[in-house]
Amino acid sequence: MKHDIIRSVTCIPMRLPFHHWTDPPLFAGRPRTTLDSALVRLETQDGVVAWGESYCVEPRALLAIFETLIAPLAKDKPASDPMLLPSMQRTLHNLGRSGPVVHALAGLDIALWDWRAKRAGVPLHELLGGKRRDRVRAYASLLQYYDDAELLDAVSTRALQEGYAEIKLHERSAEALSAVRRAAGPRTPIMVDTNCAWLPDEAPGAIEAMREHDPFWIEEPLWPPEDGRALARLQASCGVPLAVGENASSAHALKEMIDEESVRYVQPSVIKLGLSAARDIARHCQGTAVVCAPQVAFFGPGYLASLHLIAAQEREVSLERLYVRLAHTPYQQTVPIQDGWAQVPDAPGLGADPEPELVAGRFGSFSS
Ligand SMILES: [Mg+2]
Numbered sequence: 001m002k003h004d005i006i007r008s009v010t011c012i013p014m015r016l017p018f019h020h021w022t023d024p025p026l027f028a029g030r031p032r033t034t035l036d037s038a039l040v041r042l043e044t045q046d047g048v049v050a051w052g053e054s055y056c057v058e059p060r061a062l063l064a065i066f067e068t069l070i071a072p073l074a075k076d077k078p079a080s081d082p083m084l085l086p087s088m089q090r091t092l093h094n095l096g097r098s099g100p101v102v103h104a105l106a107g108l109d110i111a112l113w114d115w116r117a118k119r120a121g122v123p124l125h126e127l128l129g130g131k132r133r134d135r136v137r138a139y140a141s142l143l144q145y146y147d148d149a150e151l152l153d154a155v156s157t158r159a160l161q162e163g164y165a166e167i168k169l170h171e172r173s174a175e176a177l178s179a180v181r182r183a184a185g186p187r188t189p190i191m192v193d194t195n196c197a198w199l200p201d202e203a204p205g206a207i208e209a210m211r212e213h214d215p216f217w218i219e220e221p222l223w224p225p226e227d228g229r230a231l232a233r234l235q236a237s238c239g240v241p242l243a244v245g246e247n248a249s250s251a252h253a254l255k256e257m258i259d260e261e262s263v264r265y266v267q268p269s270v271i272k273l274g275l276s277a278a279r280d281i282a283r284h285c286q287g288t289a290v291v292c293a294p295q296v297a298f299f300g301p302g303y304l305a306s307l308h309l310i311a312a313q314e315r316e317v318s319l320e321r322l323y324v325r326l327a328h329t330p331y332q333q334t335v336p337i338q339d340g341w342a343q344v345p346d347a348p349g350l351g352a353d354p355e356p357e358l359v360a361g362r363f364g365s366f367s368s
Contacts, residue, residue: 001308002045002211003044003046003082004044004045004046004071004078004119004150005043005044005045005076005077005078006042006043006045006047006074006075006076006077006078006079006300007043007044007045007075007248008041008042008043008044008071008075009040009043009066009070009071009074009075009108009111010039010040010043010049010066010071010217011038011039011041011054011060011063011066011070011104011107012038012039012041012042012094012358012359012361013036013038013059013063013361014036014037014038014039014053014056014300014358015036015059015172015361015363016034016035016036016299016326016327016328016330016363016364017033017034017057017326017327017328017363017364017365018033018034018322018324018325018326019139019207019325019351019366020142020143020155020159020323020325020326021151021152021158021242022145022148023093023154024145025144025145025146025334026144028057029072030229032269033169034057034363035297035298035299035322035324035326035367036056036322037053037054037056037271037298037302038053038054038055038059038107038137039051039052039053039107039300039301039302039358039359040052040053040066040104040108040110040301041184042108042111042112042114042115043075043321043348044079044115046116046182048118048119048321049353050079050111050112050114050115050118050140050352051110051114051300051301051350051353052106052107052108052109052110052111052112052113052261052301052302052305053107053110053270053271053298053301053302053303053305054103054104054106054107054222054270054271055100055103055106055269055271056062056100057126057296062100062103062104065100065101065104065111066104067102069092069095069101069162070104070105070108071089073091074088074108075326078281079112079115079116080116080119080279084112084153084274085105085108085109085112085274085276088105088108088346089105090109091322092105093244097249097250098249098250098272099119099249100296102249102272102273103240103271105213105276106270106271106272106273106274107271107278107302109120109269109274109275109276109277110154110270110275110301110305111203111301111304113275113276113299113305113350114349114350114367115126115349117348117349117350118348118349119125120348121348122348123308123344123345123346123347123349123351124305124308124349124350124351125302125311125312125344127307128279128308128309130311130312130346131308131311131312131344132309132312132314133311133315133316133344134343134344135341135342135343136307136310136311136318136319136341136342136344137166137317137318137319137340137341137342138164138285138318138320138321138340138342139165139166139167139168139189139191139318139319139320139321139340140156140157140159140160140162140164140167140206140321140323140340141168141170141193141320141321141322141323142155142156142166142168142169142170142323143165143166143272143322143323144170144171144325145168145171145176146195147171147172147173147175147176148324149175149176149178149179151178152169152171152176152179152180152183153174153180153343154184155323156180156183156184156340157183159187160183160184161345161353162283162339162340163338163339163340163341164186164321164323165186165188165189165333165340166190166191166216166318166340167180167184167191167323168190168191168192168193168320169187169190169191169192169193170193170194170195171248171314172194172197172208173192173207173209174206174212174213176192177190177192177210177213177215177361178262181213181214186200190213190214190215190216190220191215191216191218191219191243192210192215192217192218193217193218193219193220193243194206194218194220194221195220196220196221196222196223196224196225196247197220197221197223198221198222198223199222200222200225200227200230200233200234203221203222203234204219204234204237204238207221207234207238207239207240208238211239211240215240216338217240217241217242217243217264217265218238218241218242218243219243219265219267220238220243220244220246220247221234221242221244222234222324224280225244225247225248225307226247226248226249226253226330228253228256228257228260228262228332230328231244231257231262231263232257232262232263234262235250235262235264240249240320240332241261241263241264241265241321242264243265243266243267243293244257244263244265244266244267245246245265245266245267245268245269245295246267246272247299248268248273249272249273250273250277251268251273251278251280251281254266254268254279254281254284255281255284257286257290258281258284259288259289260298260316261288261289261290263290263293264289264290265290265291265292265293265317266285266291266292266293267283267292267293267294267295267296268281268282268292268295269294269297270294270297270302270305270306270309271298271302274307275305277291278294278305278306278309278327282309282314283313283323285313285314285315286314292313292315292317293314293317293319293320294310294320295320296318296319296321297320297321298321298322299326299329299330299331300310300330300354300358301350301354303330303331304331304335304345304350304351304352305350306319306320307319307335307342307344308344308345308350308351309332311344318349321340321342326364327363327364327365327366328355328358328362328363328364330354330355331352332344332354332356334351335351335352
């Protein structure tokens, strides 16, 4: 059984130049001109190459983590061993239960799923229980426009004209939501992600102001995001579905919220927590009032993994798609979004590999 022995695990930081029809938004205190994550490449002795994706804000850190921690533990081990990743998680737990080491393991986890499905010759969704739908609706997730009603109107109108039927905003005010509600009409679901805008005593008033514009859900309403009790109190009183999860550092925290039904949507990020954890969270939601709606602010193998996860889960939810122009759009030829829908791939594994130029570190540019 030598063929399944891991020959190499490497990471390839991916910085995708984008524009969103105005000046770059701020991210982590800096203007943001690229959308960043990292490809994870796994190869076994038999030549099978599989792909994962890790959250990555600092490429030098992630490269070092793969080189010094991940690769030495994974190399020469059998990729088919179901205990490989759990044992690595335990071996590395002293280095932190969230952050870049965990994100690196998440990328390896996705690559191992791709590898298993490729080796079995089946699409990933089959290993997740089988697809319950052939296509998944995508929603246009706008970046931040800082309450600029004119821009919000223009960009959401553009998304609707391209066939998207649902929109998410990264805004914090009722005025911003009102502008998009006017542009999109009364029946378009509009989600609002505040990225942890409010302290617990500020949130009720801010949400009340938004209610007349009918938000579909309000995402990450509270600072700090891990205050589960405050979230549960807010959900019980605010009258709008709440969604959280992208800041969760473990599946455990989200499972507790599901058990207590303290929010309506949980949003695991597969490039932070891994696909195994996200699948467990989706299963944990079954029979509860909580719906798993993965956070998908990325475009690589983690995006495809999320598409398979959504296709296989019981409750139908839409797939987050950041609404930007990319200089190079991963999988544009293989798994395109058309009229606001993504077909669920049926080729073995994730269904498509990243394009050779991405693997070579060429991400395109907008320079003319
Ligand atoms: Mg979000």
